[in-house]
Amino acid sequence: MNQHLHLITLGVGDLAVSRKFYAETLGWKPSAASSENVVFFQAGGVVLGLYPREKLAEDAQLSNRGSGFAGITLAYNTLSEGEVDEIIADLKAKGVTILKEPQKIFWGGYSSYFADPDGYAWEVAYNPFFAFNEQGNLKLD
Amino acid sequence: MNQHLHLITLGVGDLAVSRKFYAETLGWKPSAASSENVVFFQAGGVVLGLYPREKLAEDAQLSNRGSGFAGITLAYNTLSEGEVDEIIADLKAKGVTILKEPQKIFWGGYSSYFADPDGYAWEVAYNPFFAFNEQGNLKLD
Numbered sequence: 001m002n003q004h005l006h007l008i009t010l011g012v013g014d015l016a017v018s019r020k021f022y023a024e025t026l027g028w029k030p031s032a033a034s035s036e037n038v039v040f041f042q043a044g045g046v047v048l049g050l051y052p053r054e055k056l057a058e059d060a061q062l063s064n065r066g067s068g069f070a071g072i073t074l075a076y077n078t079l080s081e082g083e084v085d086e087i088i089a090d091l092k093a094k095g096v097t098i099l100k101e102p103q104k105i106f107w108g109g110y111s112s113y114f115a116d117p118d119g120y121a122w123e124v125a126y127n128p129f130f131a132f133n134e135q136g137n138l139k140l141d
Numbered sequence: 142m143n144q145h146l147h148l149i150t151l152g153v154g155d156l157a158v159s160r161k162f163y164a165e166t167l168g169w170k171p172s173a174a175s176s177e178n179v180v181f182f183q184a185g186g187v188v189l190g191l192y193p194r195e196k197l198a199e200d201a202q203l204s205n206r207g208s209g210f211a212g213i214t215l216a217y218n219t220l221s222e223g224e225v226d227e228i229i230a231d232l233k234a235k236g237v238t239i240l241k242e243p244q245k246i247f248w249g250g251y252s253s254y255f256a257d258p259d260g261y262a263w264e265v266a267y268n269p270f271f272a273f274n275e276q277g278n279l280k281l282d
Contacts, residue, residue: 001228001265003169004185006279007216008149009264028144031281033270044145045186045278057210060254060262061241066209069198071259075148087142100202113201118212121201123150124142129174135276137186138147140172 008046008074010120011053015039017117018050025094045137053118073113075123077130077138081110087124088112146187149215151261152194156180158258159191166235186278194259214254216264218271218279222251228265229253 012018019039022028031040031047039050057064078084084102091114092098099113099121111125133139153159160180163169172181172188180191198205219225225243232255233239240254240262252266274280 001167001217001231002185002277003167003182004217004277005149005187005189005215006185006218007264008146008187009214009216011210011212011214026142026144033281040281041144042279042281044143044147045276046146047279047281048146053210053212056212056214059241059246059252060214060264062210062262064210066207066212068207069152069194069203069205070211070213071152071194071197071207072211072213072261073150073152073197073201074146075150076142076145077147090142100200105200111200120213121203123148123201135186136143136145137278138183138188140174140181140183140188 005046007049009049009051009056010116010118011056012050012118013053014117015050015052021117022048022050025091025096045135070120073121073123075125077132078124078126079132081126084110084112084124084126088114148188148190150190150192150197151257151259152197153191153259154194155258156191156193162258163189163191166232166237186276211261214262214264216266218273219265219267220273222267225251225253225265225267229255 028041033040041048054064097115102112105111109127113121113123131139169182174181182189195205229243238256240256243253246252250268254262254264272280
């Protein structure tokens with residue numbers, strides 16, 4: 001098993017609501033691999049999938065029971081602190097729930113969090129210690 | 142906000158246990174950006190971070206309360222059904238919890254799931270409809 005994470009699937013309560021959020025509020029284009037049952041987005045070097053939560057649990061042979069903090073966060077990294085401010089201001093104007101206003105963080109970065117329709121926490125962060133490759137993916141040493 | 146997911150962070154119960162699982166059981170090399178407080182892995186076109194769960198919740202200004210199914214799954218995609226079998230057999234021999242034995246799926250794929258130390262569900266799947274790019278990342282139309 002090589003050092004690779006190819007796809008992340010979010011189990012969602014209402015696929016139509018989530019599809020609309022990612023496609024319209026965030027402005028992402030669904031992949032042609034999407035259908036009425038599942039939605040895929042090419043999200044840079046990884047694929048983000050949306051799938052009904054109960055079906056996702058069933059696929060993994062897990063109980064769908066679960067509540068509260070998912071324990072996992074997703075992050076969008078920017079090229080500057082100002083870009084964090086701009087993104088969050090835009091999302092706030094669109095009615096998106098901001099979990100944490102943009103602010104400097106103790107480790108030297110600048111970050112904010114918003115929530116998707118299921119409450120999954122997305123961080124929008126500028127990390128001066130992280131670099132990007134030509135594809136726009138993070139490239140760590 | 143471009144169509145990009147740069148980093149996924151798993152909130153973990155015991156950072157040393159999780160670091161050992163990803164670094165030794167899966168054989169992944171931690172990035173030089175890692176420290177005693179956080180671990181990062183370059184996981185192809187995305188970065189996987191490990192961070193104590195209570196600190197992750199605090200960072201997002203969320204309550205750490207939460208239990209059961211996280212609602213999010215991670216996936217490693219293979220080039221063949223046989224590769225799924227090989228990976229799962231190797232992990233099983235190492236004592237990893239297999240949530241779902243490798244099997245054909247209704248949509249035409251072949252998949253299995255294992256659990257990491259916090260119970261996060263990793264799918265190992267062969268999807269004949271998905272292609273890879275030169276970097277080994279999924280590349281959807």
